[in-house]
Amino acid sequence: MGETYSNTISYLSFYLNGELYAFKVSDVIEVIELQKVTLIPKTPPHILGVINFRGEILPLIDVRKICGLKTDKNFDENQSVIIVLETGKETPENLLTVSCMADAVSDVIDVKMADIMSIPDFDTKIKAEYTEGIFEHNGDYITILNSSAIFSINNGKK
Amino acid sequence: MLEQFKQKYLDEVNDLLNDMEDALLRLENNPGSADEINQVFRVMHTIKGTSGMYEFKTVEKITHDVESIYGKIRDNSLTVSKEVSALTLECIDLLRKLLNKPDENDDALVNEFMAQLKLVAPSIEPTQKQEEVPQKILEQEAEGVATYYVLFTPESDIANRGINIKSILGDIENAGTGITIPRCWKETDDCADKYYMFWEAVFSTKKSYSELEEIFLFVSDEVKITKIADADLFVNEDFVAEITRLQALDDKIDVTGLAKFANSLIVKPDTKKTIKVITEASKQTQKETPETKTSPKAETKTPNQDRTENDIALAAEKIISKTIENSDAKAGSIKVESDKLDELMNLVSELVTVKAELFLLSEQYDIPPLGRICEKVDKISNRFKDNALSIRLVPIESMMLRFQRLVRDLSNELGKKINFVTEGTDTELDKTIIDNLTVPLMHIIRNSIDHGIESLERRRELKKPDAGIIKFTAFYSGSNVFIQVQDDGAGMDPEYLRQKGIEKGFIKPTDRLTEKQLYELIFLPGFSTAKKITGISGRGVGMDVVKQNIIKLRGEIEIDSEIDLGTIITIKLPLTLSIVDALLVSVENTLLLIPVYLIESCSQITRRQLAKDNGRFIYEGEPRTIIDLRNELEFLGKPPKQENVVIVKYRDGKVVGLIVDKIIGEHQAVLKSLGKYFSNQEYISGGSILGDGSIALVLDVNKLIKQMEKNNVTD
Numbered sequence: 086m087g088e089t090y091s092n093t094i095s096y097l098s099f100y101l102n103g104e105l106y107a108f109k110v111s112d113v114i115e116v117i118e119l120q121k122v123t124l125i126p127k128t129p130p131h132i133l134g135v136i137n138f139r140g141e142i143l144p145l146i147d148v149r150k151i152c153g154l155k156t157d158k159n160f161d162e163n164q165s166v167i168i169v170l171e172t173g174k175e176t177p178e179n180l181l182t183v184s185c186m187a188d189a190v191s192d193v194i195d196v197k198m199a200d201i202m203s204i205p206d207f208d209t210k211i212k213a214e215y216t217e218g219i220f221e222h223n224g225d226y227i228t229i230l231n232s233s234a235i236f237s238i239n240n241g242k243k
Numbered sequence: 244m245l246e247q248f249k250q251k252y253l254d255e256v257n258d259l260l261n262d263m264e265d266a267l268l269r270l271e272n273n274p275g276s277a278d279e280i281n282q283v284f285r286v287m288h289t290i291k292g293t294s295g296m297y298e299f300k301t302v303e304k305i306t307h308d309v310e311s312i313y314g315k316i317r318d319n320s321l322t323v324s325k326e327v328s329a330l331t332l333e334c335i336d337l338l339r340k341l342l343n344k345p346d347e348n349d350d351a352l353v354n355e356f357m358a359q360l361k362l363v364a365p366s367i368e369p370t371q372k373q374e375e376v377p378q379k380i381l382e383q384e385a386e387g388v389a390t391y392y393v394l395f396t397p398e399s400d401i402a403n404r405g406i407n408i409k410s411i412l413g414d415i416e417n418a419g420t421g422i423t424i425p426r427c428w429k430e431t432d433d434c435a436d437k438y439y440m441f442w443e444a445v446f447s448t449k450k451s452y453s454e455l456e457e458i459f460l461f462v463s464d465e466v467k468i469t470k471i472a473d474a475d476l477f478v479n480e481d482f483v484a485e486i487t488r489l490q491a492l493d494d495k496i497d498v499t500g501l502a503k504f505a506n507s508l509i510v511k512p513d514t515k516k517t518i519k520v521i522t523e524a525s526k527q528t529q530k531e532t533p534e535t536k537t538s539p540k541a542e543t544k545t546p547n548q549d550r551t552e553n554d555i556a557l558a559a560e561k562i563i564s565k566t567i568e569n570s571d572a573k574a575g576s577i578k579v580e581s582d583k584l585d586e587l588m589n590l591v592s593e594l595v596t597v598k599a600e601l602f603l604l605s606e607q608y609d610i611p612p613l614g615r616i617c618e619k620v621d622k623i624s625n626r627f628k629d630n631a632l633s634i635r636l637v638p639i640e641s642m643m644l645r646f647q648r649l650v651r652d653l654s655n656e657l658g659k660k661i662n663f664v665t666e667g668t669d670t671e672l673d674k675t676i677i678d679n680l681t682v683p684l685m686h687i688i689r690n691s692i693d694h695g696i697e698s699l700e701r702r703r704e705l706k707k708p709d710a711g712i713i714k715f716t717a718f719y720s721g722s723n724v725f726i727q728v729q730d731d732g733a734g735m736d737p738e739y740l741r742q743k744g745i746e747k748g749f750i751k752p753t754d755r756l757t758e759k760q761l762y763e764l765i766f767l768p769g770f771s772t773a774k775k776i777t778g779i780s781g782r783g784v785g786m787d788v789v790k791q792n793i794i795k796l797r798g799e800i801e802i803d804s805e806i807d808l809g810t811i812i813t814i815k816l817p818l819t820l821s822i823v824d825a826l827l828v829s830v831e832n833t834l835l836l837i838p839v840y841l842i843e844s845c846s847q848i849t850r851r852q853l854a855k856d857n858g859r860f861i862y863e864g865e866p867r868t869i870i871d872l873r874n875e876l877e878f879l880g881k882p883p884k885q886e887n888v889v890i891v892k893y894r895d896g897k898v899v900g901l902i903v904d905k906i907i908g909e910h911q912a913v914l915k916s917l918g919k920y921f922s923n924q925e926y927i928s929g930g931s932i933l934g935d936g937s938i939a940l941v942l943d944v945n946k947l948i949k950q951m952e953k954n955n956v957t958d
Contacts, residue, residue: 123938124833125917126876127925135917135930137938140593142930144920181919238919 093195096220098227099168099187101149105227107194112232114169114182116190136184138169146185151235152211166190172232183236194227196220201229252293253342259286260335265644267331268651274323283331284313290338292416295409301353302341308360309334326363332648333359388475390447390505391419391455392498394467397438406462412442414458421446421477424490443496445486447475469498472505479508581674584635591631592822592913598624599934628822636671636818639717639726642681643668646688650713653692660710661696670717672724676796676816680726683789687728687812688713690785695732695810705807707731723840726814735804737761743770762802766790794945797823797838825931827910827939828889828903831878834939835903836912836931841944843890843898845906850882860888860900870951871902872942876926893948901944914941925950 096107097116115138122134122145131150135142145167149155165186173179201218204211210228217229263286270279287310294302309331315321337356341349393415397408415423423444428434448455452470459466476482485504489496598620605617647663654661672680696702696711703709714729740761744750749767764770768787793800798816817823817840825836826845848860859866867890873882888900912931917924917940928943 121937123930123940124878125921125924125927125940126833126878128921132920135921135938137932137936140596140932142915142917142932142938144918183920238922 092198094198094201096194096196096227096229097168098191098194098222099166100189100191101187102154103188105191105222105225106148107227107229108168108170108232109229110193112170112172112174114171117167117169117184119163119165119167119186133186136167138182138184141182143169143182143184146183146236148185148187148230148235152215152230154211164188170232170236172236175233179233179237181236181238185236192222194220194222196222204228256290256293256342257339259290260339261644262286264332264335264648267328267335268644268647270323271328271651277317280313280316280323284310284317287313292413295413298407299342301349302338305334305338305341305353305356308357312360312363324363330356330359330363332652387449388447389473390421390445390471390476391452392469392471392496392501393418393444393446393455393459394441394469394495394498395444395462395465396441396467397462397465398436399438400436401438401462401465408438411459411462411466415442415444415446418450418455418458419446419448422486422490424496426495429493445471445496445501447477469502471498471502472508476505476508482508584674587631588635591628592915594624595628595822595911595913596932596934600936601934603934632673632818632822633671635674637674637677638669638671639677640668642677642684643715645681645685646715649685649688650692653689654696657693659692659696659699661692662710662712664712664714665716666714667717668715670719670724672816673818679792679796680814680816683792683814684726684728686785686789688715691728691730691732691810691812695730695734697733701733724816724818726816727811729809729811731809734806734808734810735762735765735802736806740764759802762804765802766800823912823914823941825910825912825941826889827907827933828887829905829907830872830876830903831880833876833878834907834933834937835872836910836939836941837889837891837901837944838941839909841891841893843892845887845889848886848888848900848902849884850886860890862890862898862900868899868951869902870899870947873902873904875947875951891944893945899948899951901942910939912939912941 095110097110097113098105098107100106117138120136122136124134125132128134131147133145133147136145137143165188167184168187168190169182169184171180171182173181201220203218204213204216215231215235217231219226219228221227263283266279266282266286270276270283273279287306291303291306291310294300294306312321312327316323316327321327333356337352340352395411395415397406397411401408412423421444423442423446426441426443428437428439428441450458452468455468456463459468482505485501489501601620602617605613643665650661650663691713696713697705697707699709702711712729712731714727716725716727716729718725737758741750741756744761744764745752747770749764749770750756765786766789770787790800793814793816796816798814801813801815802810803813804810823836824839826839826842828835828837844862853860853869856866858869860869861867869888872878873880883904887903887906889903889906890898890900892898910931910933914929914931917927917930921927926943926947927940928946929941930938931941933939
């Protein structure tokens with residue numbers, strides 16, 4: 086969408102543990118309400134299960150667990166939303182439709198490429214390989230997440 | 244764009260080659276059968292024609308030569324000897340290779356093939372010749388048909404502009420039915436910028452003038468189209484004679500004169516008298532007017548020159564009747580991309596899901612009219628489902644050709660005589676299953692030929708008939724299809740298998756195994772039974788792969804054998820892979836599906852009872868192993884007081900009990916993959932969406948049991 090103007094990119098920002106993160110809007114298919122999650126036995130903890138997304142069975146991933154963020158004890162799971170994404174578009178064999186939990190979605194923000202800052206080489210908050218940069222919006226700093234890295238199947242194999 | 248056409252061309256050629264292979268194998272059993280010879284001829288001709296368009300020069304060359312041979316066979320000046328048919332089969336293989344997997348060795352292969360071809364038929368002419376005159380035989384309805392004259396005068400730089408003259412000529416040939424005449428410029432002509440040849444064509448077609456213009460859009464400056472008359476002039480003998488006369492002349496056709504002549508014909512009442520074969524008429528007139536051939540250039544050779552008129556007429560008649568027959572036969576079926584069928588199946592699956600949803604609704608609200616509609620929807624969707632499934636079904640016949648070829652080639656190579664008998668090849672199976680079944684079956688048949696059927700000497704020793712029999716049988720039974728490959732060969736020696744098993748460390752000398760279990764050994768990876776390794780089989784890979792493939796198709800494979808009497812290999816397969824009848828059960832609120840075909844029975848059980856029976860379940864008077872799905876699948880939470888046990892069978896009719904919380908009922912599960920994320924999931928093979936939108940997981944019972952067995956060994 087926003088990518089047609091080469092110097093701006095649209096991001097969807099959302100909350101995890103009260104902090105703001107963002108995925109590229111072009112990767113997001115839909116944001117849906119929390120729905121019944123079917124547990125899959127014997128899977129790693131970051132896979133919460135599967136959901137029925139319009140007749141398609143999609144894995145539901147907990148981004149917090151992958152990125153090593155602690156789960157906020159205060160958050161109410163029933164208030165959560167599910168973001169459905171399509172990742173790995175660069176290579177057809179990696180194309181994957183997945184869904185992940187977020188506490189709430191915030192906004193769609195057009196960001197100028199020049200305004201995106203890089204994350205410090207090592208970050209105590211989140212592994213650098215899962216991020217693509219950081220930008221400032223209305224006084225908040227929003228971390229851009231690299232969906233391809235986060236949802237790569239190898240994460241599922243661990 | 245071109246790539247797309249090329250793919251179509253390749254598909255078509257592959258189909259044609261299959262037809263031809265089939266015809267050849269029939270021809271071997273019935274040498275001299277005109278239908279089959281014609282078919283080979285036709286296939287070669289068609290491939291030759293299209294290959295030229297797509298620049299498959301070698302293919303064109305080969306097909307031309309083979310076509311010539313079959314032309315001769317058709318005229319009875321050559322007979323179908325063993326060498327010829329072997330060579331033709333080789334030709335099919337070679338063409339397949341050239342088209343599908345070309346590499347740098349191809350030239351050598353082609354040369355070798357051509358050399359062999361020369362040995363068989365030394366009289367055939369070398370291939371390098373001028374554009375042959377395409378002489379098409381076709382009948383056409385007169386409505387909307389017009390006759391055109393097309394003059395194609397390429398510029399000398401045509402090749403530099405990336406235009407292939409041949410493809411233009413192909414376009415002309417395809418534009419209608421008629422004749423193309425290659426010409427050379429005369430010294431007196433103004434042809435400084437022209438290519439050294441030009442072409443004239445007269446043909447009748449249903450296409451409009453503008454449609455023709457569109458065809459030659461890229462060479463519009465070099466192609467001149469003139470309409471001669473608003474009728475199919477080729478049905479008129481006089482016109483054909485005139486064209487043939489003009490063809491033989493060295494001069495360019497005078498279009499205005501021709502048009503005048505044509506129009507004078509049209510007013511005659513008898514124009515649409517008969518459909519005439521151009522080749523025949525042209526032959527006659529060519530003979531009648533030999534003096535008109537002033538220049539040798541005009542004497543364009545036709546491949547049929549050495550045939551008598553009668554032969555041509557006969558052959559032509561046959562071709563016509565055959566084409567009509569063929570088009571009739573093909574009218575009943577259409578080709579559909581398999582992607583579209585997959586899409587249809589997906590839609591049907593969704594319909595089945597929605598139907599379940601509707602039923603749920605009707606149960607909730609209990610509105611009588613809704614109930615009636617539900618019943619109707621149920622009926623229709625069931626029929627729709629069956630119908631859609633049947634579209635995907637392909638008769639096993641479609642694989643037989645390859646097996647027949649395999650038996651023929653391999654038995655020749657090994658010097659064994661084998662009768663390949665088939666039965667029930669009209670049995671139909673899902674296309675996906677057929678596709679995945681060919682390789683395993685090839686392997687089984689190969690084994691039967693190589694290891695099963697004994698050598699000729701050995702067979703005589705045993706007073707068996709010289710020719711061994713391999714019998715391929717397919718039949719339905721319930722919702723399954725059974726395929727059997729039976730040979731009357733040496734059979735398998737259980738004692739030999741035992742020795743081998745011990746030698747290779749698969750079993751211990753102290754193990755007591757039944758015959759069946761000993762046969763099962765050959766399915767283990769690395770277990771080769773061949774006493775002598777041949778190039779064909781016995782490298783120890785194979786039977787294990789066969790078994791894996793069959794299991795992947797949710798099938799089973801079984802061996803039965805008797806020394807010196809033969810071996811029967813039986814494969815049991817489901818009719819389709821996408822819908823399975825399953826029992827819906829729940830464990831800790833998670834819904835699980837267990838395929839019905841595995842289930843022996845269900846009953847209730849309590850933990851107390853279980854403890855009393857030493858952690859086992861008594862079924863049919865015997866204690867059975869119990870798998871507690873709650874533990875095994877690592878579900879947290881307390882089990883309910885009353886639990887259920889589902890008795891499922893696995894290998895060799897053995898059973899185990901699976902403990903679940905609740906049994907909900909039968910469900911027609913439309914299988915869906917869980918996606919790549921769960922491709923290494925151990926116990927769940929897929930999911931299915933229920934009427935209320937929730938997801939049930941399909942339990943992979945075989946994997947579960949296998950895993951349990953493994954754990955038992957390591958414990």
